[in-house]
Amino acid sequence: MASPAFRKSALEYVERAEFLKRDLPRLLELAKTTKSPSRILLEKAEFAVLKAQLLDEAGHCSLAIDWYSEAIQVCIQAGENCAEGDLRLKLRKIANSALERVEHLKKVEEQKRVEALTENLPDVPVDELSRLNLAADPPSEYSTPSPSPITPRKAAAVGLTQEELAVLATTSYINGRKYVPFLSVDLKEKFNYSIPFTDKDGKLTLTEKQKKRIKAWLRPHEIFEEPKLIGTIDSGTIKQTVISDCSFVASLSITARYEKRFGKQVITSIIYPQNKAGQPVYNPSGKYMVKFHINGVWRKVIIDDYLPTDENMCLLCSHSQSKGELWVSLLEKAYLKVMGGYDFPGSNSNIDLHALTGWIPDRISIKDRDPSFDGNKGKRLLMVKNPWTHLRWKGRFSENDLINWTPSLCKALDYDPNQAKTKDDGVFWIDFESVCHFFDVFYFNLTSIKSPYKVKKVESGKWEGRTAGGCGNGASRETWKNNPLYEISLEESSDENLILIDLKGPRQYSVGFDLQQVSSARNKPFEKNRTDVFRPGYTVLAVEKVPAGVYSIRPMTFQAGQEGPFILKVEASCGFSMKRVQ
Known part of the structure; x- marks a missing residue:
């Protein structure tokens, strides 16, 4: 028995066939005034060349060759039954140009293939003396292999969890x-x-x-x-x-x-x-x-x-x-x-x-006395468009309102009521008081918010050995000062700066940091800041009203002895320099 989808497709084909049969005379008449098959094929060839050029510029040679070849085939097909001389000339020009490019790209592909083969050749053989290990402490053949430390790159590459992938799959x-x-x-x-x-x-x-x-x-x-x-x-x-x-x-x-x-x-x-x-x-x-x-x-x-x-x-x-x-x-x-x-x-x-x-969707209640919309010279107007492109507001400030539309207001809004009367395009002005009479809320969207942070710097480092000092609690009270230490120097233009600091580390460790003032450009005090909670693998802190001066940042793990890489990123609303000092 045929599936519902198959029956639906079959009915659509039958309907299309019946339409063509019924409207054949009209379609034939239409065909006389529309493009010839050769011109339609010309458009396809031009489109194929456009796609090929985009792929060509992006460095996708093999895909570009396929599209150039497609354009050549379409040009040949169009030229077989083309009676227009200028069109034949244009088709030939496109085909020749595409063919030249195909030949060039094939040479490029061949060159890449040869280079790849050369790169994959084995290294030149060396004698046994060249293989001697000259390290001061050669590894013992009986030593137990230790797990490789996580590199900063791997620590930063945070992929989607299985739960997140499951959500994406379900919502698709x-x-x-x-x-x-x-x-x-x-x-x-x-x-x-x-x-x-x-x-x-x-x-x-x-x-x-x-x-x-x-x-x-x-x-x-x-x-x-x-x-x-x-x-x-x-x-x-x-x-x-x-x-x-x-x-x-x-x-x-x-x-x-x-x-x-x-x-x-x-x-x-x-x-x-x-x-x-x-x-x-x-x-x-x-x-x-x-x-x-x-x-x-x-x-x-x-x-x-x-x-x-x-x-x-x-x-x-x-x-x-x-x-x-x-x-x-x-x-x-x-x-x-x-x-x-x-x-x-x-x-x-x-x-x-x-x-x-x-853009982020939101809604707000609207009131007649809304202070955020205080008007201009006592007037609060909105321009509105009806999607039907006809039927307009007939109340105050409509095109028929002879009282409220003054010459100065018309000039300020570039609006001519008499001109508007000649064509109903669904666009009109309405006063805010009338809007409040008929509506309770505005639905709106927020465009992407501009970041206040103008400068960003990133440093990578490691907690290892002595520098894996912990957070200063308990057993790490004496070792936390051994953690890596960075200094940032904020330029002196303002004492109202914004700073955003984030720290990424291995997920299995809870990480955090201290932010402390070293010196102030204008003797402005600043209280020491520390991340409130040590979080697994990632923590962030936003600080406001930071005076110009020098500050230290000390990344740390919660417990001493937790070794691994970290990435420290600092963003600020002003210019600054950043360096590791310990």
Whole structure:
């Protein structure tokens, strides 16, 4: 008996076949106005070369050769039935350029292979005299071998525990599908295919409104003459349609506006494939990868480019109003795939914004007399956008308000009520008092917090023999001063400095340290600090209002005689020098 997944796939193929049969005349007419097969293949060849160049620059020769070879094959295929002279010339130029690069990379690969063979040759034989051990105390053949000390590198390389890996594995399953953490190896994801890519997970579940209006699932080149992923990132072009995902569309608008205003890649950095400049590009093969911050880590989501359309070939999903732009529709499709389908029950915008950016979600109560929002010249206004891109606020400070909009206020906000009346784009101003009347809380997200520590220095060392002196309690009361000692000298510009100290050591030992003032630049006193608790393998201390001067840091284990490596890291809000003095 066929499985439910097999039956679902079969029904989708039948529906697609019926659509093609029913709409064949219209599609043939459309084909006359769209790109020729040769031009579509040209796009695939250009995409393959782009991917090859990225791999080439990254030093992945064998992978780059594969992609250059793919481009050559596509050019040959496109040129066989190409009647356009200029197009044939372009295909030949791409193929020749790719072929030259393949030949060069093969020579590089061969050279590397020869060098590797040479490196692996055995050492030149030496006579027995050269093998004499000249150490002062040669090892006894009867001595008991001692375990090798843990090196600082090994001590610092803290991997995930089995429990943490189990949590990651469990949280990777969302709505019945597996979404694994995004890793650097995913940047080598294959995007180019001879046959357009189709998602093995099938089509997304539709909403009731979509089901009533859908005519077909189409690829971008079947809808638009010149599809592109992104022309210009602009929140004003985003339009929501029949899906109840206002929170996600609002989050998308926020990130787009943030990226445009501050020039920081937020939304464009999470879509793949990308070009050399890190900008996402249109993929003729129809495969895209998006990364979202979900369940604690960035995770990868793979989708194809099939989109739901009505009988007029209009998209039944959120989209950009800039013709041919796909970023809005594809990001929505990827996110709603994780959420279970287009029949999304809704969320709130700080959860969705966290998934897009990793920014920390939070909420605050809002009150009319909130002192943190004290206004400007007695006015407290918010600009709001309705994701539906129509229907606006009709109360105070709407475009129809003839009382509150003064010439000076219009100039300050670069707003013209008369101009706004000519087009309802869903963007409006509203006063804070009206917001408080209708709402109780603000959902918001905190962007990454800028660290106050400007300078960082790291030292590695060992507790061994005499220098494994313990913490000064009990039997180590006389030996703790033998521990390694470091001095830091804070520059004299301020007596309100911040210091962050962390110490890493072997996990089997409880570690800590003392921080003590040696001298002050301006005779400012500072009380001795010690880590409150000695913790297994790691401890940290943040200190405020540290005067300029010289300070000592003494790393130690809880018990004397505990030998092993450690790494001491110091960060400060001012410039400083650091050295070992004992």
